[in-house]
Amino acid sequence: MRYDSITEAIGNTPLVRIDPAVHGLRNIDLYAKLEMLNPFGSVKDRPAWHMARPLLEGAADGDGTVVELSSGNTAKALALLAGMHGLKFKSVTNRMRVPEIKDLLLLLGAEIEELPGRSECLDPTDTDDPLTHFHQALSDPGSTYLHTDQYFNPRNVEAHAAGTGPEIVKDLDGKVPDWFIACVGTAGSSTGVARALREHDPRVRVLGLVAHKSDFIPGIRTIDEVHQVGLFDPATYDTIESVTSHEALDGMITLIRRCGLLSGPTGGAAYQGAVRHLRQADAELEDTGQRRTAVFIVCDRAESYLSYVRQRRPELLGRAGRGHSASALTDAEVRESARVIGVDEALRWTTTGEPRPLVVDLRSPHAYAALHIEGSVNIVDELFEDLLRGGLPFSKRTPVLLACPVGEKSLRYAAALTRMGHPDIRSLEGGIVGWRDAGAPLVRE
Numbered sequence: 001m002r003y004d005s006i007t008e009a010i011g012n013t014p015l016v017r018i019d020p021a022v023h024g025l026r027n028i029d030l031y032a033k034l035e036m037l038n039p040f041g042s043v044k045d046r047p048a049w050h051m052a053r054p055l056l057e058g059a060a061d062g063d064g065t066v067v068e069l070s071s072g073n074t075a076k077a078l079a080l081l082a083g084m085h086g087l088k089f090k091s092v093t094n095r096m097r098v099p100e101i102k103d104l105l106l107l108l109g110a111e112i113e114e115l116p117g118r119s120e121c122l123d124p125t126d127t128d129d130p131l132t133h134f135h136q137a138l139s140d141p142g143s144t145y146l147h148t149d150q151y152f153n154p155r156n157v158e159a160h161a162a163g164t165g166p167e168i169v170k171d172l173d174g175k176v177p178d179w180f181i182a183c184v185g186t187a188g189s190s191t192g193v194a195r196a197l198r199e200h201d202p203r204v205r206v207l208g209l210v211a212h213k214s215d216f217i218p219g220i221r222t223i224d225e226v227h228q229v230g231l232f233d234p235a236t237y238d239t240i241e242s243v244t245s246h247e248a249l250d251g252m253i254t255l256i257r258r259c260g261l262l263s264g265p266t267g268g269a270a271y272q273g274a275v276r277h278l279r280q281a282d283a284e285l286e287d288t289g290q291r292r293t294a295v296f297i298v299c300d301r302a303e304s305y306l307s308y309v310r311q312r313r314p315e316l317l318g319r320a321g322r323g324h325s326a327s328a329l330t331d332a333e334v335r336e337s338a339r340v341i342g343v344d345e346a347l348r349w350t351t352t353g354e355p356r357p358l359v360v361d362l363r364s365p366h367a368y369a370a371l372h373i374e375g376s377v378n379i380v381d382e383l384f385e386d387l388l389r390g391g392l393p394f395s396k397r398t399p400v401l402l403a404c405p406v407g408e409k410s411l412r413y414a415a416a417l418t419r420m421g422h423p424d425i426r427s428l429e430g431g432i433v434g435w436r437d438a439g440a441p442l443v444r445e
Helices: 045-058 073-084 099-107 130-139 154-171 188-200 245-259 265-284 302-312 331-337 343-352 365-370 381-389 409-419 431-437
Strands: 015-017 028-034 065-068 088-093 111-114 179-183 205-211 239-243 292-298 358-361 400-403 425-428
Touching (some): 245 265, 265 302, 343 425, 381 409, 400 431, 409 425
Parallel strands (some): 179 205, 179 292, 205 239
Antiparallel strands (some): 015 028
16 A cells, blocks of 8 residues: 555454354454554544644644643654644643653653643543643644644544444445444543444444543543543443453553554553453353354553563563562452551651651642642652562661552552551552642742
């Protein structure tokens, strides 16, 4: 195939059948839509081009900056598109959580601005969040930025309603799959594909997958975060289920090693969630002579997530794990091991306790600088995880209070440290948000 521009290669990605010997479903044909094979490497290529194209055409003089609240694949695609048109690109986020993506964005010429924020994605109702203020400024008619606005731009959905969904029907010889399974990030792909499929057959069942509460899977929101996304509509999904980072990595390894698909963790989560969800339906189809079809999306590739894999499953990269990993603990182990302390008791402990605890704030440096508990030290949670791998980072004689945005990550770390033998580690219930809402004092750097 010959193209005049790389943008012409966006879309028309393959639909590949997964060998039943891999997934074990006897009566359901499972297909993977390989959005990882878009030219910029992800499912976000389609909406990035569809959202940016009108802005880029309007900036033909090569003056301006494309900006998006993104720390992942959307930013990557937009950086490339902006550069092709002689424009700058700026990524605004509250944290770049995957180092490889940050390095790649810098290689692509992107400017990265990290603002403090309480959520991993924009919450327009949180008027105290710096990300919200920035979004409002971008949406102002007088803004000089070219803002693609992926969380609210209907063209995000349209890109998939006009492309991804119809391609699935075409590749299935005009038939609509019985199930469509998609991980939910901005909700653009799941909403757009579901809309297109239902136009052909409203009986299609749509499964939305979100990250397990307090867990982190790149590109997927937790059930709490997803309700903050402007494009998210619960009515799009017949079912919403959560997947863990462990399941995502298990699915990723299956797709890579058994299917030859260099999937990232989001695709692994989609595969694992699909198989788990379809097992009961598969059993009910036994002896009926009927066959059904399901499709899931492989969003991007593995290469950008090696640090994510190394942190959670070092043995997969031939490395023996050292110390303990908070992310490796099950929910039951966290509940069994972690000690939680309420705001009132924590306030007394930090002001009159003997000895007073070391307060460790696990948030980003920007969030810490904005507001923090007086006397606390700032260790970003990813660095804290690395510290644990080397053994106990604190003396057993030093009591420690851990604080994160809402008390979920600190709970997991408190459990890990307790299991490592520290006698007095506690997690602040409700996190810094709970502390603030209770009227407890916070200071600025």
